[in-house]
Amino acid sequence: MESPIISVNNISIIYEKEEVIKDLSFQIKKGEKAVITGESGKGKSTILNSLLGFVPISNGEIFISDKKLVPDNILEIRNKVAWLPQETSLDFQNVNDIIYTPFTFKSNKHNFPSNSEVDQILNSLNISSKLLQNEIDEISGGQKQRILLASSLLLKKDILIIDEPTSALDTENKKQITDFVMSQNNLTVLAVTHDIYWIEQSDKIIAL
């Protein structure tokens, strides 16, 4: 049997002296679309953060693509992943920066997207590529969210880790974006969301 691409084994996380996550385990297979659900304050985003070493775990082990989460492997692990936090937490100057900043990093340079690739993916997410010429405060939260998603997908990583991917979208766009992400067969997705439609479309639910 193929080993899971994300494997979380009995982890605990202590945040400000309180144990927010206790003895949590889950496995996600390659290509699977998984979602973490639960009330606010249950530590959903904290789990996403722990997967890439942004929040320390006090117990247990995490494996991503068969690499154990330890400092020596962190670059390799982060190179397997595209990461999308909530759109409001990211501050950019130009819309263009959202798409192209990750490709200024050495590890992504070989993947630099062509104009037609960018157009195509923006199209699928219902965004006009003209928006790329704008300054960041000229676009809406929903547009920013979709452009961030476009950037993540253009990176062509194995795993997409994404926090509240559709929070700023209207119903129609929610559906279109969800369907598009779910149709990426080789992409493994781990999301945190309250969005019912996204949850329904997912293969696996991790309830806290």
Next chain:
Amino acid sequence: MKDVYDIDYLALLSGYILLIIPFYILWYYKTGLVKESFFAFARMTVQLLLVGVYLEFIFDLNNAFINITWVLVMTILATYTVIKRSELTLKYFAIPIFIAIFLSVAITDTYFLGLIIKLNNIFDARYFIPITGMLLGNSIKTIIIALNTYYGNLKKEKELYKWYLANGAKKSEALIPFKREALKNAFNPVIAGTAIVGLISLPGMMTGQILGGSNPAVAIKYQIMLMITIFSSSIFSVFLSIYFADKSVFDDFDNLKKVKK
């Protein structure tokens, strides 16, 4: 050499009367700065009076060892001021910033005093101490702005920094935009100031030399060199402070530790 008009102590004392108006304005707008400015001026007065006495003594003695010790004390005080004003923690920053400022001053002092003025003894108190003082005094403000911006933004825009890392950036790559912002913030005013020197502003050292009876041509040459060395030593200090401090302020997963209040 023409005599300089001295200011007698009574006249100096009445000079403080001018401060009533700015203090009133600070008080009126409830800035909370009145007490702090009062103490700043009191400190400045005491320090300068003491240094006046001390410098006379140190100039008479003119012993290289004592001069170097004095400059080390100035560097320690500069380090402490930078850390405190940038709201950083002594634990992580005391050594890196001290070494950074010390090296920057050592390089620029040697360049200015040894190579340009060609002093026989670069530790000659009359040159070594005031020039180092000008270098430190003028670069401190810039270093504070730079470090405050850099670590402040890393804390405030933590999500952006994480977004860089998680999307394939090495730590050194993820830090570049933060360094750029810090340098821009700190050096924009310096560059603007440099561009108007002589037109709108007459710098302190030059004015002092002219008042003291120096030929304006000599005063200007000193001033030019001083502006060059202050600019260079500020950039060296900022660059080296960040370079040394960054070795200890991140954890093994590249997260910034709690280093700023």
